[in-house]
Amino acid sequence: MSLEIETKLELTESDARALLAAGVAGAPxxxxxxxxxxxxRLARSGATLRVRCCLGVRGAVLTxxxxxxxxxxxxxxxxxxxxxGRPIASGRxxxxxxxxxxxLPEPIAEALASLGIVRLERVGWLRNRRVTIQVDGGMLELDxxxxxxxxxxxxxxxxxxxxxxxxxxxxxxxxxxxxxxASRASKFERFRRAISATGEPEKHTxxxx
Numbered sequence: 001m002s003l004e005i006e007t008k009l010e011l012t013e014s015d016a017r018a019l020l021a022a023g024v025a026g027a028p029x030x031x032x033x034x035x036x037x038x039x040x041r042l043a044r045s046g047a048t049l050r051v052r053c054c055l056g057v058r059g060a061v062l063t064x065x066x067x068x069x070x071x072x073x074x075x076x077x078x079x080x081x082x083x084x085g086r087p088i089a090s091g092r093x094x095x096x097x098x099x100x101x102x103x104l105p106e107p108i109a110e111a112l113a114s115l116g117i118v119r120l121e122r123v124g125w126l127r128n129r130r131v132t133i134q135v136d137g138g139m140l141e142l143d144x145x146x147x148x149x150x151x152x153x154x155x156x157x158x159x160x161x162x163x164x165x166x167x168x169x170x171x172x173x174x175x176x177x178x179x180x181x182a183s184r185a186s187k188f189e190r191f192r193r194a195i196s197a198t199g200e201p202e203k204h205t206x207x208x209x
């Protein structure tokens with residue numbers, strides 16, 4: 001378990017291009033996030049449970065995030081994650097339903113049980129393309145998020161324990177991307193709003209189509 005402290009800034013498409021042009025960008029990584037919930041209890045509490053698969057990378061990652069604090073654009077989350085060396089249930093990487101015990105690692109199962117959750121259902125998928133950018137001696141992540149309703153959102157994420165580092169990189173982003181705005185929504189919160197608006201069934205599957 002660890003504390004994730006990150007500043008999130010929503011960008012326009014032109015802002016995103018400006019950040020890419022200003023720094024040294026790594027190779028893009030295509031991510032597919034499968035989200036789980038139980039009657040939207042996690043969403044209402046600001047928590048997230050996901051299975052993330054990355055194109056070309058073996059082993060999906062199971063992550064649980066529980067809120068600690070959110071001040072302005074900076075969010076602090078209690079994070080627990082594990083690399084899935086094998087499918088977590090029924091031969092699938094991300095099954096449609098699962099019981100928290102025995103499917104999940106005990107620390108994650110215990111955290112979910114404290115919220116009154118016994119079983120989870122997969123509520124859908126979200127695609128993200130992430131690029132790591134080195135700029136002015138610092139590191140940030142640029143995300144291109146494709147929501148279920150077709151909307152595209154760009155975000156810059158700055159993760160650092162030292163507040164001075166976060167502030168310096170945030171100032172750099174705001175200078176290079178004048179349209180940057182503090183983001184108060186997680187990817188899961190954006191996903192929930194989009195899926196609630198469309199009411200469409202899941203479109204992306206891994207191993208269960």
